[in-house]
Amino acid sequence: MARLSLLTALLPILCAVLATASPLDDEQVKQFMKRNNTGVKPLLHLARREAAGVKTRHLRPIVETAKRDSITGPDVGQVANFTGSTPEPERGANGASFLSPSNTGIDEENPDNVAPPTTDAGVVPNLKWSMAQSHTRLLKGGWVRETVITDLPPSKDIAGAELRLAPNAYRELHWHRVAEWGYILGGTGRIAAVDSSGKSYISDLKGPINGSDPDIYYFPPGVPHSIQALDSGLEILLIFTDGNFDALGTTFMMSDWLAHTPVDIVAQNFGVNTSVFANIPKTDPYILESTVPPPQLGDASQQAIPDPQGEVPNPYVFHISQQNKTVAPGGWAKIQDSVTNFPVSTMLASALVYVEPNAMRELHWHTADEWLYIVSGTGRATAFAGSATARTFDFQAGDTGVFPVSYGHYIKNMSPTEPLIFLELFKAPQFADFSATQWLALMPQQVVIDLLNISSEVIDTFPKTKQIIVA
Ligand SMILES: *[C@@H]1O[C@H](CO)[C@@H](O)[C@H](O)[C@H]1NC(C)=O
Ligand SMILES: *[C@@H]1O[C@H](CO)[C@@H](O)[C@H](O)[C@H]1NC(C)=O
Numbered sequence: 388m389a390r391l392s393l394l395t396a397l398l399p400i401l402c403a404v405l406a407t408a409s410p411l412d413d414e415q416v417k418q419f420m421k422r423n424n425t426g427v428k429p430l431l432h433l434a435r436r437e438a439a440g441v442k443t444r445h446l447r448p449i450v451e452t453a454k455r456d457s458i459t460g461p462d463v464g465q466v467a468n469f470t471g472s473t474p475e476p477e478r479g480a481n482g483a484s485f486l487s488p489s490n491t492g493i494d495e496e497n498p499d500n501v502a503p504p505t506t507d508a509g510v511v512p513n514l515k516w517s518m519a520q521s522h523t524r525l526l527k528g529g530w531v532r533e534t535v536i537t538d539l540p541p542s543k544d545i546a547g548a549e550l551r552l553a554p555n556a557y558r559e560l561h562w563h564r565v566a567e568w569g570y571i572l573g574g575t576g577r578i579a580a581v582d583s584s585g586k587s588y589i590s591d592l593k594g595p596i597n598g599s600d601p602d603i604y605y606f607p608p609g610v611p612h613s614i615q616a617l618d619s620g621l622e623i624l625l626i627f628t629d630g631n632f633d634a635l636g637t638t639f640m641m642s643d644w645l646a647h648t649p650v651d652i653v654a655q656n657f658g659v660n661t662s663v664f665a666n667i668p669k670t671d672p673y674i675l676e677s678t679v680p681p682p683q684l685g686d687a688s689q690q691a692i693p694d695p696q697g698e699v700p701n702p703y704v705f706h707i708s709q710q711n712k713t714v715a716p717g718g719w720a721k722i723q724d725s726v727t728n729f730p731v732s733t734m735l736a737s738a739l740v741y742v743e744p745n746a747m748r749e750l751h752w753h754t755a756d757e758w759l760y761i762v763s764g765t766g767r768a769t770a771f772a773g774s775a776t777a778r779t780f781d782f783q784a785g786d787t788g789v790f791p792v793s794y795g796h797y798i799k800n801m802s803p804t805e806p807l808i809f810l811e812l813f814k815a816p817q818f819a820d821f822s823a824t825q826w827l828a829l830m831p832q833q834v835v836i837d838l839l840n841i842s843s844e845v846i847d848t849f850p851k852t853k854q855i856i857v858a
């Protein structure tokens with residue numbers, strides 16, 4: 388009690404000392420100033436940087452040659468181009484430079500956050516999450532990192548994860564409350580599962596080998612399964628039909644279950660002595676290494692157990708490489724869903740979209756949340772939330788995002804040379820979208836003329852079929 392009141396008495400003095408201390412008295416700064424190699428700059432607060440002789444941004448000589456954002460009128464919402472210099476929150480006559488250090492790497496990747504287009508307005512929540520920002524769980528035989536509702540709160544229907552398995556390693560036997568969908572990002576693997584009527588399934592999977600499109604798979608809710616990498620290892624994008632994927636009661640591991648059931652019960656269940664289960668793992672490994680390599684790619688049938696119930700009626704694997712492209716003016720798309728071509732996938736519809744350099748997935752919206760995953764390339768997208776609000780995002784490979792149901796959006800490939808490849812995912816039995824161009828082309832023309840003040844000659848040029856991707 389006495390000690391507490393002494394501390395209370397000293398606190399104002401302590402605070403005063405801290406507030407008046409010069410940055411030059413700071414031990415970290417002193418050490419830094421003693422160094423000769425000033426090329427090595429520790430991350431210091433602005434005051435410390437000044438004290439240490441590091442030039443701060445506002446002391447930087449002003450380059451008179453060009454406006455830093457490179458936007459010459461009219462400003463029609465184009466991306467601010469900082470022409471190789473540090474991005475600043477400046478656009479035309481608005482904004483002002485940073486006085487304290489910003490995270491320049493993140494600013495450079497997100498110019499539309501730093502200097503948003505003038506068409507952005509209101510408060511739209513963050514709709515982007517980079518897998519690179521996710522915590523990675525390193526395990527013997529691989530790793531996993533997730534984007535769940537705590538990372539990307541607007542995504543309530545879908546969560547995602549990247550899973551890596553070393554050659555021959557397994558994702559252990561498990562099942563989920565929710566459906567699981569997978570896209571093979573790299574390598575080769577094998578899945579095995581049993582449905583509620585005892586019908587079984589085993590199949591090989593391959594990633595984008597030799598330039599072909601990869602395989603996808605789907606496990607209905609509850610269906611127990613395992614995934615094993617073959618000799619080249621395996622990396623998968625996993626999608627789950629619930630944003631709150633880490634909630635208790637969502638994932639169930641076989642070894643975890645047995646480790647938390649009285650052993651005499653386990654023994655009676657399997658009709659063996661209790662000693663048989665003396666050496667099962669006490670904690671679930673999640674990923675584990677294999678002691679014997681599995682048969683090679685293409686030899687899955689060698690591992691199949693004869694099943695008196697037979698095979699599942701609808702395959703769990705879909706080979707995108709065997710699907711025809713839906714060709715568009717600016718690229719192509721391949722759609723997979725339970726109504727069209729992948730009957731088992733009743734809770735997840737998907738589209739693999741290829742956008743040529745400078746081309747664009749057209750202005751559209753959906754009847755379900757769209758979960759986005761950038762496979763490669765760079766994209767720019769604006770989410771229109773209604774009520775005069777909109778926000779623009781910049782995406783790179785490995786980024787995830789969400790366009791909530793009904794939000795109008797587009798995705799433009801920002802590269803003049805590289806294609807943009809991404810996945811659209813929906814918790815829905817069928818892929819569905821609405822095209823802005825098709826809508827306007829098929830409305831009574833006077834309605835459009837009066838609203839947008841454009842001529843019928845212009846409207847006549849709007850295609851009446853969906854473009855999907857415009858050049
Ligand atoms: C820095 O340079 C001076 C002069 O060259 C030298 O005497 C001193 O030892 C150097 N200090 C360190 C820490 O390298
Ligand atoms: C940005 O500006 C520089 C210098 O004017 C130009 O060379 C470059 O092409 C511009 N980049 C984009 C993406 O417009």
Ligand SMILES: *[C@@H]1O[C@H](CO)[C@@H](O)[C@H](O)[C@H]1NC(C)=O
Binds near residue numbers: 596597
């Ligand atoms: C990929 O191409 C190489 C070289 O043509 C070939 O040896 C290999 O079998 C191919 N892999 C697959 C999975 O088709």
Ligand SMILES: *[C@@H]1O[C@H](CO)[C@@H](O)[C@H](O)[C@H]1NC(C)=O
Binds near residue numbers: 660
């Ligand atoms: C259990 O152990 C006993 C004694 O060792 C043996 O007689 C019995 O056959 C075993 N039962 C099973 C199911 O293995």
Ligand SMILES: *[C@@H]1O[C@H](CO)[C@@H](O)[C@H](O)[C@H]1NC(C)=O
Binds near residue numbers: 709710711
């Ligand atoms: C792909 O297109 C070709 C040529 O039009 C056709 O013969 C083939 O049946 C199509 N394949 C699928 C899987 O639809």
Ligand SMILES: *[C@@H]1O[C@H](CO)[C@@H](O)[C@H](O)[C@H]1NC(C)=O
Binds near residue numbers: 840
């Ligand atoms: C339509 O645009 C023209 C200019 O192209 C303008 O003169 C006219 O006032 C506009 N009409 C309406 C109703 O805004």
